[in-house]
Amino acid sequence: MNAQFKPATAAALLLCLTTINGEIEIPVNPKRIIADQYLGSLIALGVTPIGTPGLHRQNPYLADALKGVEDIGDVNGSLEKVIDLQPDLIVTGAAEAEGRYDQLAKIAPTVSVPYGDLKNAHEELTYFGKLLGKEKEAEAWLAEYDRRIASARERVVKAVPADATFSIFEMAGKSTYVYGDNFGRGGQAVYQALGFKPPAPIAAEIMEKQWAELSNEVLPQYAGDYIILTSNDRTLEEIKADPVWSTLDAVKNDHMYVWKEERSWYYDPIAILSQTEEIAAWLTGQE
Incomplete structure (x- = not known):
């Protein structure tokens, strides 16, 4: 601006x-x-x-x-x-x-x-x-922000393959949504802070539109090697038993992180920093 x-x-x-x-x-x-x-x-x-x-x-x-x-x-x-x-x-x-x-x-x-x-x-x-x-105050806060983000990224790159892809999903009622890097749900933390990418075939689309509603038929096209999912009413165990979601590699490989909207919806700088460190802890087995 x-x-x-x-x-x-x-x-x-x-x-x-x-x-x-x-x-x-x-x-x-x-x-x-x-x-x-x-x-x-x-x-x-x-x-x-x-x-x-x-x-x-x-x-x-x-x-x-x-x-x-x-x-x-x-x-x-x-x-x-x-x-x-x-x-x-x-x-x-x-x-x-x-x-x-x-x-x-x-x-x-x-x-x-x-x-x-x-x-x-x-x-x-x-x-x-x-x-x-x-x-x-802005310069000081951002310096500490950059230090903590760099520390989280350094830990994560040792635990996650360099070419791994990430998807940001949300399940709300009977609908499933996918998100880009500036619409909350962990997108800022995963894509901006940690530097991961969505699957190449849909990367340009999702970064431009920032969100889209998906049908079960196209869900596999948007699913990366790792999935960060917002859901208030579905547990990881329930998702693993779902006939559609259970076919995704991220679910089969236990590369799915499920959290509630109260943790993922916010995308202010303070929230992004905490979300980045939370996801980094999961990826490195420190959760």
């Missing part, structure tokens, strides 16, 4: 920011931030918002940091609750075309970063470090 930051007026202590919604002014040191997205990046920078949607408050990777944060409602949150909290800055993923941005911008200065504009932990922390005057 090619945002530009520059002082507006020193007396007013405002920062002039060029965004997808044009040029806006935000406080240099906002004290009352509402974040309906990018919560993990703010927490990593030592910034605790005053409010966030309930789904984000359930993030297990951020639990200790969110005890005093108000629940503004499900998904994007309630406009009435946002007004009640009197924010001086709102951070959102809402695009202008959705109409919600205009509603939020009437309440307080609003910075919108649509999903997918920031591609990885480095882009997120760097962007919000500049936005909030936390550049040094």
Whole structure:
């Protein structure tokens, strides 16, 4: 995201920011931030918002940091609750075309970063470090992030063949989905952090689309040597007994990791770091 930051007026202590919604002014040191997205990046920078949607408050990777944060409602949150909290800055993923941005911008200065504009932990922390005057904090956090990711990768390459392929799946009800490297479910950890690849025939498709619903007939085409599967109601033992899944090499070879959505859905930098180390521990037999 090619945002530009520059002082507006020193007396007013405002920062002039060029965004997808044009040029806006935000406080240099906002004290009352509402974040309906990018919560993990703010927490990593030592910034605790005053409010966030309930789904984000359930993030297990951020639990200790969110005890005093108000629940503004499900998904994007309630406009009435946002007004009640009197924010001086709102951070959102809402695009202008959705109409919600205009509603939020009437309440307080609003910075919108649509999903997918920031591609990885480095882009997120760097962007919000500049936005909030936390550049040094961003650099320090990312240095430790890189150290721990490199350590996990070093352990994993000794345990997993270099040409092994990985697939990111989710079972939800009767549907099965496959995911790319920027849509949660462990994709950021497996593909970005650990550097693994999906099966070559479907790699370009899944990295471009980021997700797709699969039928049982095409499931084997998307199945790599290792599978990371999100499922709230199926155990590994049940999957091994399934007439379709049991035919996959990853299942036959015990190369499948099953976790619940509460562990895999989140894709903020803090979650990605924990997920990477969790998957690395499984791959190296340290779980």
